[in-house]
Amino acid sequence: GAGVSQSPSNKVTEKGKDVELRCDPISGHTALYWYRQSLGQGLEFLIYFQGNSAPDKSGLPSDRFSAERTGGSVSTLTIQRTQQEDSAVYLCASSRVDGLYEQYFGPGTRLTVT
Amino acid sequence: EDQVTQSPEALRLQEGESSSLNCSYTVSGLRGLFWYRQDPGKGPEFLFTLYSAGEEKEKERLKATLTKKESFLHITAPKPEDSATYLCAVQATGSSNTGKLIFGQGTTLQVKP
Numbered sequence: 001g002a003g004v005s006q007s008p009s010n011k012v013t014e015k016g017k018d019v020e021l022r023c024d025p026i027s028g029h030t031a032l033y034w035y036r037q038s039l040g041q042g043l044e045f046l047i048y049f050q051g052n053s054a055p056d057k058s059g060l061p062s063d064r065f066s067a068e069r070t071g072g073s074v075s076t077l078t079i080q081r082t083q084q085e086d087s088a089v090y091l092c093a094s095s096r097v098d099g100l101y102e103q104y105f106g107p108g109t110r111l112t113v114t
Numbered sequence: 115e116d117q118v119t120q121s122p123e124a125l126r127l128q129e130g131e132s133s134s135l136n137c138s139y140t141v142s143g144l145r146g147l148f149w150y151r152q153d154p155g156k157g158p159e160f161l162f163t164l165y166s167a168g169e170e171k172e173k174e175r176l177k178a179t180l181t182k183k184e185s186f187l188h189i190t191a192p193k194p195e196d197s198a199t200y201l202c203a204v205q206a207t208g209s210s211n212t213g214k215l216i217f218g219q220g221t222t223l224q225v226k227p
Contacts, residue, residue, distance in 0.1 A: 004157075031213060042118075043158070043201070045214040056212040091157050095213070102148060103215060105157035 002026065004106035006092050012112045013082055021077045021109045023092030031095045032075050033103060034067060038088040046090075049075060082113045116141045116206050120218035127192055127225050135187040135221045137202030145205040147185050148215060149178050152199045161187075161200075192225045199223070 005024040013019050025032050034046040045059040049069040060066070064082075069075040079086055089110050093103040117140045127133055139147065146165050150158035162171045164180040171178050175196065177188040187200055199222045203215035 033214060035215075042219045043203075043215070043217040045216070048212045048214055050212065056214070059214070093157075093215075102160045102163050103213075104160060105150075107155075107157045 004092055004094055004104055006090075006106040006109050008109060009107065010110045010112075012114060015084060015113055016081055018078065018080045019082055019111065021079075021090050021111070023075045023077070023106060025073065025075070025092070025094030026104055029094035029096055029104075030072065031097060031103075032069060033093045033095075034075070034077050035091045035093065036088045037091060037108070041088075043091065046077070079111075082111075084113045087111055087113045116204065116216050118202055118204055118216055118218035120200075120202050120221050122221060123219065124222045125224070127189075127223065129193055129225055129227050130191045132188070132190045132192070134189070135200055135202075135223070137185040137187070137218055138183060139185070139202075139204050141204050141206045141216070143207035145207045145213075147180055148203045148205070149185070149187055150201040150203065152201055152220070158201055189223070192223075194225045194227050197223055197225045 007022045030051050032049045035043045037043045047067045048056040064080045067077045089108040091105050091108045093105045095101045095103045119138045121136045146163050149161040152158045162178040167182045169180050175190050179186050199220045201220045203217045
């Protein structure tokens with residue numbers, strides 16, 4: 001079946017601009033995660049959605065970052081007033097139920113802030 | 115603080131030369147330990163989940179084992195197509211832990227023909 005899809009695959013933006021990254025999880029998966037992978041850093045957790053529960057935003061690095069999940073499916077990660085340190089690969093993952101099953105990752109969006 | 119450390123950072127093997135990758139973890143309570151493979155420019159690909167000490171799982175040339183403090187990924191008679199970065203991650207228990215994965219830095223494996 002179809003895996004996790006993300007768009008765009010690459011995004012180049014100027015410092016100070018806002019960007020939106022999209023994630024389409026595997027059908028039927030109720031849990032959705034966003035992670036960030038920077039050069040020299042491991043994958044770091046950003047935010048988690050599970051059903052209608054309040055999202056876990058504990059990993060968001062600043063208030064310039066926000067995310068929403070509409071209809072329990074597609075999610076959008078928004079970064080406002082982008083900075084050069086925001087340059088990274090943003091990965092989305094989904095799983096059947098939080099924590100109890102493996103997470104499947106999308107191909108990622110490579111964000112470059114110039 | 116929950117932490118995952120992988121070693122070595124990089125490993126070069128000749129085709130057919132077996133070896134092991136290490137993942138040491140410190141976590142308040144372990145819900146699960148995960149191994150992923152990541153090829154350049156792609157997202158991590160799920161390999162194994164281990165839940166309790168003593169558990170082992172195998173897939174082709176790969177075998178993952180788990181103790182109370184670490185996990186090993188054994189690669190038997192590797193082939194060049196096994197070249198990739200192998201990531202270890204843990205999930206911690208507790209109501210504040212929502213299933214998020216805590217990743218190690220990864221081991222980059224290169225298998226030469």
